[in-house]
Amino acid sequence: MLFGTSGCHLCEQAEVIINACVPDGVxxxxxxxxxxxxxxxxxxxxxLYDPETQQELGWPFDQPEVEAFIGRLxxx
Numbered sequence: 001m002l003f004g005t006s007g008c009h010l011c012e013q014a015e016v017i018i019n020a021c022v023p024d025g026v027x028x029x030x031x032x033x034x035x036x037x038x039x040x041x042x043x044x045x046x047x048l049y050d051p052e053t054q055q056e057l058g059w060p061f062d063q064p065e066v067e068a069f070i071g072r073l074x075x076x
Contacts, residue, residue: 001027003037003047010059014046021066 002018004011011028019025031037031045041047048057048069057069 001029001049001051003029003031003041003049004045005031008045011046014048014059014061017061017063017066018048020063021070 002011002014004014015025015028026048029037031041044058046059048061048066049055050069055069057065061069
């Protein structure tokens with residue numbers, strides 16, 4: 001899951017990196033949808049989040065960091 005918001009150029013960059021690692025992409029969650037997300041992530045987006053482990057990978061990150069975070073080696 002990627003926490004971000006519309007119009008965020010850093011979020012767009014993060015999506016490009018993630019999409020290279022995960023062919024189907026990940027769910028993108030707009031933090032504007034809930035006040036709690038705005039409070040938690042407003043100055044930190046984009047943030048890659050794993051709901052199973054509740055771990056976060058905050059920006060800036062690169063492909064190797066995303067690979068390690070998601071535990072896959074499918075990046076191109």
